[in-house]
Amino acid sequence: MPSETNRLHPLSAVTLALQRGLTGLSMPFFAVMILSTVFDGVDIDWLFMLSPIGFVVGVGYGIAYYYRFTYAITSRTFDVTSGVLSRRSREIPYRRIQNVDVSQGVLYRIFGLAVVSLETAGGGETEATLNFVSEAEAERLRAEIRRQTARVDGASSDERAAPAAGVDETTRHDRSRSDRGPTLLFELEPTELLVYALTSFRWGAAVFPIALVIFLTSADSGSGLVPAFVLEIARPIGGPASLDSATVSSLLILVAVTSLQWAVATYVASAIYTVANYYGFRLGRAGDDFVYERGLIQRYSGSIPVDKVQSVSITENPLQRLVGYAGLWVETAGYGPESSGGSQSAVPLAETDRSYRFAENLTGVETPRFQRPPTLARRRYLVRYSLIAAVVVAVAFGLAQVTGLERWYLAAAVFVAVPIAAHLKYVNLGYHVGDDHLVIRSGFWNRRTIVIPYYRIQTVSTRRSIFQRRLGLASLAVDTASSRTFSWGTPTVPDLELETARELHGSGRERLQSAVRERARSDETGLSVDFT
Incomplete structure (x- = not known):
């Protein structure tokens, strides 16, 4: 099916021209400054001639890049062409698209603009980014890509299931839902958002207090390496009045007080980030896709095809377990906006029983009866x-x-x-071998219960360290195509008895082959998008 070639929003030309213009303006500046220190013939006055030329060239390049950047939706692929001097054409098959994400900052929302990102299976980065298009165009692209993906997947499954019989009415009815508005599955209530913010700790938020200390240190030249307010807070409990006259014991007190201040500031920054990032979180169903939206300042929305989901995880830290809450994540094989991995929060936080019920309804797994490794x-x-x-x-x-x-x-x-x-x-370890799923639980500070359908398993391997070999133990590692495993580590059942690990290894391989054959004969996705 031929498709009309499209360009980005006209404001993209302005943005690209300014960005490239500033780059062209700065390059002569740095070049002349460096060369003038090496060669006597290079004069600083050259900047007044070369910098404006660089700015004009950069602006021209940015405008040319805008006119040379096109995208189109075809019957089989999403095509993107870019480049001025070196042309690059990408044809992205719908079958590989994992997520279609739309993000909007404050200024973007004011001007009615959005950034569309396409994430693909096995990608370490975003496959294609449209920066930026109108809100209406972003919604059109997301809906059309979702429709084309469902059509391609549906045609493939129909050929396998009944090549001569066509598509039955029930299947056609289910697929037509993708053309309707999404059905709401979960909405994060203000109370749940507050609990999520107060019970989460994001190490990335530690950058904020560190940057604040650096700024205050540079602003207060009389405090040396430490801001004055840090010394003032530590002084009443034995901290030093200044670093020059500090003793070992007073320095240790200063370190302890500073660490406590850093932890409190990081916790506050983490809570603010969580509220801003998950404000207004809604998860819905559109056809066989999950669709979500969230964010206060930066607004995110996107869609996740259910048949791209590799595994489902329930996460809970000690504070969340204390108040009886847990989160539910779905993991895909692509690169997603969460933690640089193909992972999306289906339910950021809900009551623990509700999260486990969601996981059971979503995957069809029976209630797990966990077994622990040997004592x-x-x-x-x-x-x-x-x-x-x-x-x-x-x-x-x-x-x-x-x-x-x-x-x-x-x-x-x-x-x-x-x-x-x-x-x-030890007590937070466990595994369950079900009929269609393997369930693994591990971790205390961030306990993770991961449900892996057998047909999603890529490899099963037995690993033994030197110490495990001495004790007759082994670990069973289960690889899926989910990118999240690269950041969280491969799902592993640790420290099993060697014979048990070997038995599970063989059983897992047999169940994998059986599940793949069964799935090839079936038209089912293996997961339910109506998991409430």
Whole structure:
């Protein structure tokens, strides 16, 4: 099917011209500044001639890039052509498209503009970005790509299931839903958003207090390396009045107080980020796709084809478990906007029972009956954490020899936490081998329960470290096509008895082959988009 060639919004030409113009303006500046220090014949006055020329060339390049950038929707692919001096043409098959995401900043919303990103399977980065188009065009692209993807997938499954019979009325009715408005599945209530913000801790938010300290330090030249307010807060409890007159004990107090301030500032920044990022979160169903929207300042929306979902995860940290809440994530094989991985939050936070019920309805998995590794694994964790505690005591002793630190032996109190840590790690491990799914649970600080359909498993491997070989243990690693595994680590059942690991390895391979054959004969996606 031929398709009309489209260009970006005209304001893109203005933006590209300014961006390239500033680049062209700055390049002669840096070149002349560097060359003037090397060659005597290079005069600084050249800047007044070369910089305007660079600006004009950059503006011209930006405008040319705008006119040379086109995109089109065809019957089989989404085509993007770009480049001025070096042309690049990309044909993205609908079968590979995992997510279609639309983002809008504050200024974009004011001008009615949006950025459309296409994420594909196995991609380490966004495959195509349309920066930017009108809101109406963004919605049209998302709906049309979703329709074309459903058509291509439906035609493929129809050929496998009944090449001569055509599409039955029920199937046609289900696919026609993609042309209707989305059906709401979940909406994050203000109370749930507040609980999510107060029970989440995002390490990326640590950049904010660090940047604040750097700014205040540069603004207050009299405080040296540390802002004055940090010294003032630590002084009443034994901190130094200045770094020049500081003793070892006062410096340690300063470090402790500064760390506490950093943790509080990071927690506050994390809560603000969570509210801004997940404000107005809504998840809906459009045909066989999940559609979502969220965000206060930067508004995100997108669609996830259900047949691209690789696995489903339930996440909960200690605070969330204490108040009885958990989150639900769906993971695809593409690159998504969440944590640079192909992962989307289907339910950011809900009551734990509700999240588990969502996971069971979504995947069709039976309620898991978890089995734990043998108790020998707990002994292994006890030894591991004891070694870590010994290192902490050794470091304290070394500091005492160099700095004169008194009562270094108090660091031995860390051994009290060793059996507790070993026990908590052990009791939060578990696995369940179901008829159609493998369920793995692990982690204490961020406990993750992942449901993996057998037909989504890529490889099953048995791994043994030196210490595991001595104890007769092994770990079972289960790879899927989800990009999230690269950032969170491959889903693994750790420290099983060797015979159990080998049995699960063989069983997993057989179930994988059987599930793939069954799926090839079936027209089912394997997941339900109506999971409420």
